Amino acid sequence: MPVRVLVVDQQPLFSRGLELLLPAVSDDRVHVVASTDLAGSAAVLARRHQPDLALVDLGLGPPGGVRAIAAIRRVEPRLPVVAMTVDGDEEQLALDALRAGARGLLIKAQEPEELLPPLLAAADGWAVLPPSMLARLSGTGRAACRTPRLTGDEQRLWRFIARGASTAQIAQSMHVSERTVKRLTAGLLRRLGVSTRTEAATLAGRAGLLDG
Template identity: 55%
Template structure:
């Protein structure tokens, strides 16, 4: 069994939090567990410093100071901790706001617990996580990206895998290369797209004519 993913939750919906606390270890066969939670966004940084999670699930819609502010504060205080924003709706505007605040992805709270584990694992591994239906909305009006002519078929294949949330290991298996090669190819792709993260690349892919 691999490393257990330590999850912290910033959410003021007690039933939702309790559900994840009970179901996540069960559906993941012990590979993910909730180590801390709070319904107070103002306490988010203290919770993260105390619990030292691998991943934080943060509800965007919370009482003041709010979920977006909690994401910003966590990223400043613990930049190595990855944050996934969550919401009860699929409003692309709040997803964009969360990404700008430092979240590595966005998940609707309607996600099935059994389907959460792969998403949590790829987020911890450094990849973007978000519903495919939101991608066209994240960069505004669809348009052909200036880098389109620079991408060859291998670049587009890699970009499709990134946009689909595949982990480094999964991409390495798919392309029959090493993890180190995947990281090198990804860095080259990000330079071509003129973006600084996999999150931005994934957001760009579905709406800018790059796939």
């Protein structure tokens, strides 16, 4: 099934570029169905067009990208929302976006081809965060990170989750069904003491799981 995307970005040319390029680089799997440069219009468009994924620029004018994310989540609580920023060092803004309900964060400097895998992963229900930001978002550092003893397969699954792999990709790599991946993921989240994939990804950064 094609993935239908809502783009909320302060630069109309960026939105138009995604509209033209995403179908081309995704073999027609991803389409922009609506776009706006107004934060206040985000929730209205989300309700009207019922997209599969919303991309929201954190640099939007008032009321801002974080409030736009919160508004989308209020009217469409099941809609995955991914925040976008041009500056990967804006840690507080990124944290505010995650608290408002964003499923992850993308750096806008990436090429359309590089944006495609995390977009598809987010639409599939996975957290997406730049690996370089995971450790910084953890706040307290690796020394304060305590994780349970995990099996080799659990470690592999955790690493896949932290890197934003889709359910299908994990199933193929681990030679199991997608249903099994979902069951194993639920068990891993319980073992880690977290409730979302985003929290598991952040914890992986604190534990140094993505080093090397």
